[in-house]
Amino acid sequence: MPRAALAAVTAFALALAAVVAPATIAPVATASAAVSGSGTLFPTGGSTCGPTDANPCRAALEWRTNSYGPNGPGETQVKRRTMFSVYAVAGEQILVGSSSMQTLSGSQADIVMWNPGLISETGVNTVANSALPTPSFSCLAQRATGGDNADRGVLATRTQELAGPNSITGNNNAAGYKACYYTAPTTGIYRVAFYGTAGNLASGDGSPSPLVVPSDPSFPNPAGSSAVNAWDLTVRGATTTSTTNIAGRVYTYSFAFFTGANPRPVMSTLYLNTTDGFRYRVDMRGLDGNGYAYYGNRSGFLDADGTPSTTTSSRRAPTPRSSRRCSAEPTSPHPSTRSRSSRSRAPRWVRSASRRRRPTRCSTR
DSSP, rough: GGGGGGGSSSSEEEEEETOOOOOOEESSSOOOOOEEEHHHHHOOOOSSSOTTTTTTOOOOOEEEEEESSSOSSSOOOEEOOOOEEEEEEOOEEEEEEEEESOOOOOOEEEEEEOOOTTTOTTTTTSGGGGGGGSEEEEEHHHTTTTTGTTTBBOOOOOHHHHHHHHHHSSSOTTTBBOOOEEEOSSEEEEEEEEEEETTOOOOOOOOOOOOSSSSSSOOOOOOOOESSSSEEEEEEETTTTTTOOOOOOOSSSEEEEEESSSSBBBBEEEEEEEEEEEEEEEEEBBBOOOEEEEEEOOOBBBBTTTSOOOOOSSSSSOOTTEEEEEOEEEEEETTOOOOOOSSSSSSOOOEEEOOSOOOOOOOOO
């Protein structure tokens, strides 16, 4: 199990594709039993989005074939897709759902998983969508078996988003949604992808809804969209009646977010766990990126002598307008490491590669 998945939190890792993951990032505190999904990224908000931070907006996940960044020799691009990695023990259940799985004629929406070993850590951000191996599990295929499975995987409302999944048997956590589920055949790291209604090979912009609370009871689900407005990914034990979520099992090397316009400020709080054993809180503080990739790097800001800075900074990095870096305050050591001062090592940074109409606002407290 890679170190990125060792943190006892709901972990989302951020990294460049060409290097080993420098950090994990989590939206909830260590002791939380919250699900992993859009409900944890957007725990508060209303039916109004922007233009100020007082009305935070929702950023949809993207799954498409495009990339951000330079494409010259030796350069690295970040794909406009979000692939999650999930650690599961054999026999445990991986439960998933999304707003894109609502009934829609001609929809190619799906939630798919790959068994351990089929997609490498590097392949998560380097293998083209068209070259990915055949998934080991498909929510759409599970629904096609009919019977009690016919309506699984639909996360339709804000109430369901916050409540998480029902038990697999459906008789516990009635406020939640009815999840598709996959029983882990072996212990290891599974990959998970959420497709919008445009499917695996979409290349155009999606149609995200920026409202944290939809104006109608159900989340919008337009045809031909590469964006997924609401999603959930939860790990539970082998018992099909269980509603006990197992925290600390999910991470990703990059988020591909899309709000669809500006100004649409996002106010999520994340927790970055670095590979040298420290945790940093990252407050997005109204980041207004429109379409952007959110990932970690190994450098951040440098002092005058070229060494990584050990102090928090709110200045903008001397990078092109297409990207900005934000710092994060250290909070507590990684639970698997010995105790030491949180300022004894240089902090890591979060970078947003964005195609926006005005500069992204990045700052620290």
